[in-house]
Amino acid sequence: MSIVEVNHLTKKYGTTEVLKDINLEIYQGEVFGFVGHNGAGKSTFIHTITGITNKSAGSFKIMGISDSQLNHAKKRIGVMPDVSNLYENMKGLNFLRYMGKLAGDKRSKPELKTLMKEVGLEDAAQKKIKSYSFGMKKKICIAQALLGNPDLIILDEPTSGIDPESTINIRDLVIKLKEEGKTVFLTSHNLDEIDKVSDRVGILSDGEIKKLGTPRQLKEGIAAGVTISVRTKPILQKNDIQKLSEKMNTDIIFMEAKKDYTLLQVPSEEDLPEVSKEIIQSDVHLYEMKVEERSLEDVFMNA
Amino acid sequence: MIHILSREFLDSFKSVRSILIILFITFVSYQSATFIDSNPGLIQEIVKIGGEEGTVYTAAIALIVLILGFLFVFATSHDLINKEIELKTIRLLVTKTSRMQIMVGKFLGTLLFWVATITISFAVIFIISGSWFLKDYFHSFVFLFYIVSFVVLVSTVFTKSKLTMFLGILFGIALPILGLASAVSSKWYLVPFKYLLPYRYLEGSIGLMFVPIIIGVIYLLISVFIMQRKDL
Numbered sequence: 001m002s003i004v005e006v007n008h009l010t011k012k013y014g015t016t017e018v019l020k021d022i023n024l025e026i027y028q029g030e031v032f033g034f035v036g037h038n039g040a041g042k043s044t045f046i047h048t049i050t051g052i053t054n055k056s057a058g059s060f061k062i063m064g065i066s067d068s069q070l071n072h073a074k075k076r077i078g079v080m081p082d083v084s085n086l087y088e089n090m091k092g093l094n095f096l097r098y099m100g101k102l103a104g105d106k107r108s109k110p111e112l113k114t115l116m117k118e119v120g121l122e123d124a125a126q127k128k129i130k131s132y133s134f135g136m137k138k139k140i141c142i143a144q145a146l147l148g149n150p151d152l153i154i155l156d157e158p159t160s161g162i163d164p165e166s167t168i169n170i171r172d173l174v175i176k177l178k179e180e181g182k183t184v185f186l187t188s189h190n191l192d193e194i195d196k197v198s199d200r201v202g203i204l205s206d207g208e209i210k211k212l213g214t215p216r217q218l219k220e221g222i223a224a225g226v227t228i229s230v231r232t233k234p235i236l237q238k239n240d241i242q243k244l245s246e247k248m249n250t251d252i253i254f255m256e257a258k259k260d261y262t263l264l265q266v267p268s269e270e271d272l273p274e275v276s277k278e279i280i281q282s283d284v285h286l287y288e289m290k291v292e293e294r295s296l297e298d299v300f301m302n303a
Numbered sequence: 304m305i306h307i308l309s310r311e312f313l314d315s316f317k318s319v320r321s322i323l324i325i326l327f328i329t330f331v332s333y334q335s336a337t338f339i340d341s342n343p344g345l346i347q348e349i350v351k352i353g354g355e356e357g358t359v360y361t362a363a364i365a366l367i368v369l370i371l372g373f374l375f376v377f378a379t380s381h382d383l384i385n386k387e388i389e390l391k392t393i394r395l396l397v398t399k400t401s402r403m404q405i406m407v408g409k410f411l412g413t414l415l416f417w418v419a420t421i422t423i424s425f426a427v428i429f430i431i432s433g434s435w436f437l438k439d440y441f442h443s444f445v446f447l448f449y450i451v452s453f454v455v456l457v458s459t460v461f462t463k464s465k466l467t468m469f470l471g472i473l474f475g476i477a478l479p480i481l482g483l484a485s486a487v488s489s490k491w492y493l494v495p496f497k498y499l500l501p502y503r504y505l506e507g508s509i510g511l512m513f514v515p516i517i518i519g520v521i522y523l524l525i526s527v528f529i530m531q532r533k534d535l
Contacts, residue, residue: 051397081398085391087392
C-alpha cells in the first residue's frame with residue numbers, strides 16, 4: 001500500500017524548475033532514502049509534500065489524502081525540520097511540549113524526558129535550544145518529528161554534522177521505527193548511511209529522479225565492468241595498466257593508485273584469471289587481488 | 304489553534320515593552336479615575352452638557368486606545384507573523400497545523416492580551432467608581448479588534464520585521480490623525496480613511512460599532528489568503 005503517492009509533481013521558483021515532473025510511490029513500512037547533491041531538490045521535495053511550500057503542478061497523496069486536504073494528514077506525519085527552524089529561546093523540554101500539543105501528543109513531562117533520553121539529550125531538557133550544539137539541535141529535531149506517534153516520519157539529513165556514535169544511534173532508531181511498522185523517508189548525503197538502512201533509494205539530480213530501486217538493484221544496474229583492487233610491489237601505475245591492456249587486447253581502465261594498491265576496472269569477471277596471470281608473469285610481485293563491492297556512490301556518480 | 308493562541312497570549316506578557324504598556328495604561332486609568340472620583344462636581348458638569356458619567360471615568364483609557372492604540376499594538380506585535388517567517392520557525396508550525404489556524408491563533412492570542420490589558424484598567428475604574436462601563440469597554444474591544452487585525456495584515460504583507468517596525472511607527476502616528484480628522488471633515492482625500500478606519504463608527508449606534516469588526520475580519524481573510532499562497 002502506498003503511503004506517499006506523487007504524480008507529476010513540479011515546483012518552480014520564478015522560471016527555475018526545482019522539481020521536474022516527479023513521480024514516486026513510497027510504500028507503507030519501508031525506509032525510503034533520497035540521495036542527491038546540494039541543490040538537487042531534496043529539501044524542496046520535502047517542503048512541498050509537507051505543505052511548507054506550494055506545488056506548481058502535479059499532485060500528491062499522503063495516506064490516501066490528497067494534497068488539497070493535506071491538513072487532515074498532518075497529525076500523522078512527523079517532519080524533522082532544518083536545525084535553523086527551531087525556537088532558539090525555548091528550553092528543550094518546553095519546545096517538545098509545545099510541539100507535542102500541536103501534534104496531538106499527550107505525553108507527560110517525564111515521558112517527554114524519556115523521549116529526549118532516547119535521542120541522546122537526557123541532560124538538555126532544561127537548557128535553552130540556543131545553547132545546544134549543532135548535533136544536539138539535530139537530535140531535538142528528530143525527537144520533535146516523533147511526537148504524536150506519526151505513521152510517516154520524514155527526516156531531512158538526520159545524520160549530517162553529527163558524531164559517529166549519534167549517527168549509529170539514529171540508524172538504530174530508523175531501524176526500530178521500521179520494525180514498529182512506521183514508514184521512514186530520509187534524505188542524506190551519506191550514501192553509506194542510506195545504503196545501510198534503506199529498503200529503496202531514489203537518486204535525485206537537477207530536480208529529477210534519475211534512479212529508483214533497492215540499493216542492490218541500483219548497484220547492479222550501473223555500467224558494466226568489475227572494479228578490482230590489486231596489491232603489488234612495486235605498485236602498478238597508469239602506464240603498466242596501459243601495457244597490460246594492450247597485451248591482453250582488452251579494455252582495462254586504470255582508476256587510481258593508492259598507498260599500496262591499484263584500482264582497475266576490467267570488462268567482466270571472465271577477464272580476472274587472465275589479468276592475474278599477466279600480472280604474475282610481469283616484473284611485479286602480486287600479493288592480493290580482490291573484487292571491489294559496488295557502492296551507492298558508484299550509482300550516484302553514474303546517475 | 305488553542306495552543307498557538309495560548310502561547311501567543313502568554314508570550315505577550317513576557318516582553319518588557321508589553322509590561323510597560325500595561326503599567327502605563329493601568330496607571331493612567333487609576334490616576335484619572337481617582338481624580339474624577341474626588342471631583343464629583345466635574346461629573347455633574349459634564350452630565351449637564353450631555354456627557355455620560357461612564358465616559359468621564361473612562362475618558363483617559365478611551366483616549367489612550369484611540370490615539371495610542373495603533374502605536375502600542377504595533378510596538379508589541381508588528382512582527383507577529385513575519386518574525387516566524389524570517390526565523391523560519393513557521394515551517395515547524397505548518398507541518399503540524401493549517402496556516403489558517405496559525406493565523407487565527409496568533410490573532411486571537413494577541414487580541415486576548417490587549418483585552419486583558421484593558422480589562423485590568425476597567426477593573427481599576429470599577430473598584431474606584433463602583434460601575435463597569437460596558438459600552439466603553441465594548442468600544443475599546445472593537446477598536447482593538449480592528450487594530451490587531453490590521454497589524455496581522457501588515458505583518459503578513461511585509462515579510463521584513465524591520466520594515467514593519469518602521470511602518471508601525473508611521474501608522475501609529477498617521478492613522479489616528481487621519482482617522483480623527485476624517486471623522487470630523489468632509490474633505491475628499493480623507494473620505495477613504497473615514498470609512499476604512501474605525502473612528503467614525505464609534506460614535507454611532509451599536510450596529511455601526513460592528514462595522515470595524517467586519518473590516519477587521521476582512522483584513523484577517525486577506526491575511527489568510529496571502530499566507531496560503533506563500534512559500535515558507
